[in-house]
Amino acid sequence: MPFLDVYGRTHQLDAQTIGVIATRLEARANSMRYMDMLRGYLEAIDLAAANDVLALGCGTGVEVRELVRQPRFKGRVTAVDISPTLIEAGQRVAAQEGLQDRIAWRVDDAQDPSLPDAAFDLVIAHTLLSHVPEPDKVIRHAARVVKPGGTVAVFDGDYGTLTFGADRDMDEKIIAALIANPRILRRMPRLLKDAELELIDSRGWALTEIGRADFFLGGLQSFSALLPKTGVATQEQVDTFVANRLRASEEGTFFGGYNFYAMIARKPR
Template sequence: MSFRDVYGRTHQLDAPTVEVIAKRLEARSNSDRYMGMLHDYLGAIDLTAARDVLALGCGTGVEVRELLRQPSFSGKVTAVDISPTLIATGKCIAAQQGFADRIEWLVDDAQRLGFQDAAFDVVIAHTLISHVPDPEEVIRQAARVVRPGGRVVVFDGDYATLTFGADPDMDNKIISALIANPRVLRRLPTMFKDAHLELVDSRGWALTEIGHADFLLAGLQSFSVLLPKAGAATPEEVEAFVARQLRASEKGTFFGGYNFYVMIAQKAS
């Protein structure tokens, strides 16, 4: 079976589709609950001594910009994504917000990083390993490029828990279109150990929206493009599904959500 996850092949997609993905990524910054999870785990990292941070799969850089806003962090970030279009978009937004001198933007594959060993104090993979063909290799690469005593931080969704209402067939189609590895976080403690990293912290959240949709609205609005692009559903099928979910949100009968986790590991000194 060919690799279907559209988020994992943004470098291969047409410009209009990547624009939809970019809009979806940026919309996450408008959710207080989503940003609350981000702030929570950034607060769990000792950033005071971190001079060089690597952000893998940075997309448009929502998380990178938020990292740079942390009072305890005065270093610089190298932001890497496989999509030249997303890198260009992220670079433009960061410049508009005054972060141009603190971010280096690079097109690179997190599964085959071009950096030297032990080059970074912290490596962050934010909503990345669920979308790549080889998540184990991403963790091995992160372990290679982080310095002894440094941290590897992985935040992602446990997409096997994703649900919209009472339509498991459509849930499965959404997962197959958008998520290459829906259960990968359940393997992450073992992946850390195999990469000679020690798990030192972990946190979890259930992002559920009952009655009315908020964070999940932007995802729903992207489905009309992304699900047919992945071959998971017809445009008519997706249009009808999205219309049902929007009506449910308007009527106060919406139900949707999934779980998120962060796991933080340390490389031995």
């Protein structure tokens, strides 16, 4: 079966498509509810003790920039993504915001990163594991490159709960096109244990928008460009779905939501 998830193939996409993805990733920074989740799990981490941080699958670096802005954090971040285009976009935005001196950008595969053992105090996989072909490899390498006593933090959506209302058929098409592992977080306690990491904290959120859309607007606006490329639906089908959802938001009849979880683990000393 071919690997459909466009977010897991960003190094293989044309310039127009990767531009749509970059815009979508950056749009998350404008959602107060989304950023509150990010800040919520960062608060659970001892950032003062994290001098060297690795961000796997960083995309354009929304979470990296937010981490660097945290008053407790005085260290540096190595930001890794498989897409050279997204790394370039991340470098550009970080420079515009005056954060370039604290972030080292690197093109690498999070499933097999060419990084030394026990090199980082904190490893973050933020909205990554739902998109890669082999998420267990990411966790094993995170456990390898984090120092004894260090922290591994995973944050992602539980896309098995994703819905845009009563049309379950289109929900499933969206999941098939954009999410390689829609239920990966339900396996995460076992994957962490198998990698000899100790789960020490977890958080959960339901991001639901009823009446009007905010966070979901960015996703909807990207669907017309992304979904037809995978073959799960025709351009006409996707355009009609998006137009109906945007109209519902304008009319105050929108419904959309799914769950997010963060899990924080420690590598034994």
